[in-house]
Amino acid sequence: MKSLAFAVLCVSCAVVFNSCKKETTKALKENWGENASNLASLSSGPSPNTLRITTVAGQPFHFGYADGPGSQAMFNYPLGIDLSEDGYLYVADVINDKIRKIQLSDNSVSTVSIPPAADGSTIHNPYVVRLARDGTLNIMQGPNMIWIVKTDGTVLTPDKPAANATLSPDIERDPSGNFFWIGEVDQTVNPNNTISSKAYLKKLYVNPVTNVVGSSPLTLNVNGIEQPDRSDFDILDFYPGYNGVKYVVINHTKLYALSSAGVFTRIYKDLDLHEIYSIVSSKDSRTIYLAESGQIKCIADGVHKFLAGPNPKYHDGRNGFGSEADIFAEKLALSKDENTLYFSDVNTGTIRKMQLK
Known part of the structure; x- marks a missing residue:
């Protein structure tokens, strides 16, 4: 999409603003009552004039393993990312079997030392990484496998959930900053071959006696999930x-x-959403950012806005403003001041950022 087309989109979004906001508020209040205000009163989102995209670290289309200055570093399928309070961006480097970190003051890249587990196994294909305030690393790797790496080198490897349970491929920090959440879907095949499902969000906690992960579950009422998804669904991401x-x-x-x-209810039914792989929100919860089919979009005032995405003409990983850039966003991380949206670009094998303000 060219700049002119993007400008036309922004103008059209402004025209429909009032009616869209009214319909969104009405629909939410039917399910949420007065609590709907937190969802419906969304801001207009970032200005398209500030959507500058640059590469933080990695060499576009050069996949491998190398630490060093950002422009010389290499990743091999960088996926999950997380911002620390001391100015680092942590990266789950899937195929390299590494956790990397980028010092954002100079974009230099280094590798985090991850000790082996008690059984001698080493980290393999990590795709989610979250850093706790005390420096503990929470890592998700492989199907249903979580590693918790303490600062003293202790590695906790909780048992996988039951055979009928699937963990969401995500670990999310609670807004309090004091703990993390994981998602889980339990499915049972009934005698008549129908599927019964239960879904939860649980605190990331390892029971020291049972070695089972997850506590204080919040039950998601699966009856709130619309058909046909209710019969067979996964929690692919949450925030x-x-x-x-x-x-x-x-x-x-x-x-x-x-x-x-x-x-528990579906929201934004009128929006045409596709292949959502990551979701983050502003602190006032007025703007939601999505990595959607490689594009970066936002939902603001009930309007689904394109911010950047794969360039239809140039497939070279170029930087630029908004639609001029060529990106394929997979996972998102919003800076504390909400001025910058970091993202992993799995197509180019790089870590990039979009300037929002």
């Missing part, structure tokens, strides 16, 4: 908002929300 709402992505294409009162 605990600062407004008390937990946003949940079902089957990559539908966005649901769990209110603080326990109401």
